[in-house]
Amino acid sequence: MPPSTSPVFALIDCNSFYASCERVFRPDLVRTPIVVLSNNDGCVIARSAEAKQWVKMGQPYFQVRDVLRRHGVVAFSSNYALYGDMSQRVMTVIEGMVPACEVYSIDEAFADLSGVPGDLEQLGRDIRERVLKYTGIPVGVGIAGTKTLAKLANHAAKRWAAQTGGVYDMRDPVRRDWVLKKCQASDVWGIGPRMAAHLTALNIRSAWDLAQADPWSLRKQFSVVVEKTARELSGTPCLELQAQEPPRQEICCSRMFGERVSELQPIRQAVATYVMRATQKLRAQRSLARKLRVSIRTGMFNPEEAKYASGVVVQLPYPTDDVRLLTRMALEAVDTIFRPGFRYSKAEVLLMDLCQPGEFSDDLFAPRQSPTCDRLMQVLDDINGRWGAGTMRAASVPAAPDWEMRRELMSQSFTTQFNALWRARS
Known part of the structure; x- marks a missing residue:
């Protein structure tokens, strides 16, 4: 063929x-x-x-x-x-x-x-x-x-x-149309339950109905995304293959604690751990962060527990991927928002205002990240990449914290840890 x-x-x-x-x-x-x-x-x-x-x-x-x-x-x-x-x-x-x-x-x-x-x-x-x-x-x-x-x-x-x-x-058009008529509009990529409800009000119930709808009317009433979806269903390509994932505009690391935490020290450990994970992702896409947000909160659904949530955005002195600087700034931030007397359930670290090296204008008199730091971060990533995540880490990041999320039913890490390799018995 x-x-x-x-x-x-x-x-x-x-x-x-x-x-x-x-x-x-x-x-x-x-x-x-x-x-x-x-x-x-x-x-x-x-x-x-x-x-x-x-x-x-x-x-x-x-x-x-x-x-x-x-x-x-x-x-x-x-x-x-x-x-x-x-x-x-x-x-x-x-x-x-x-x-x-x-x-x-x-x-x-x-x-x-x-x-x-x-x-x-x-x-x-x-x-x-x-x-x-x-x-x-x-x-x-x-x-x-x-x-x-x-x-x-x-x-x-x-x-x-x-x-x-x-x-x-x-x-084949015959096979295509058969599937379009058999599938609901909600089965289509990008059409969620809420959008499906709006389309149903316009008598657009099946994927076939959506493919036959006027794209310009859909654009006016909803968005260009829905318009492109309709055009693609009718056979007109609107979306190209992205061979390389574009860099993220924000990087977040957030976890629920395995149990409620009332003291500051374990929360500081958690924030330091999340900074470590977030900066690994930051360097993996070769980006730098200009802002950092740290937030903590209690559980929000137990009526018997006092509720508190707070966060703070920190302007970094210069665009950076240095885990040491980001950890220090994050810990200072969490110290300012922590309030005693609450049982905290979650902490979050968000790296914001990301940019690529060379995409920003340097201030002649402002500090900037040194080449020595770049080499140090590369060594850190190389060691952790070869010997496993957390092999080298900041001193504020514990190896086995008590606050870590519960995973009582977790299987072995069969492919990522030597001590958890699959064992065959004769």
């Missing part, structure tokens, strides 16, 4: 990704329903297909714990180190099989198949087979002429998996 001259996109999406990661190293759970919980084992944030009949997404775990146990559903605390590493392995396999790839999220990637010769549906099946063989993660593949249609094709590949085998090529 000659290569197509029209744009062709594929969306490769991992099936029940968090639950699938847990199964890779637990083959005994291959047919067991699984749920994964949020921070502090609070709510259900991921479900295997078998578990969906017993629990809704976002339900508090304490409310459904007994029901899940009764039906043999196994619960896991979130193991983000494992999920991140497995995601990187999946994306590496995909990138080796397609001309260009955009990692859209931890479990999704768009691929540009424009000009690729041969049977693209078979290529999708080859991708699916290789990812499963090399990583143990099942994926679905949707192929279409626009990114929005590829996303919908992926939805169809999973929804009708018995017929599609997990891969669906929707470039």
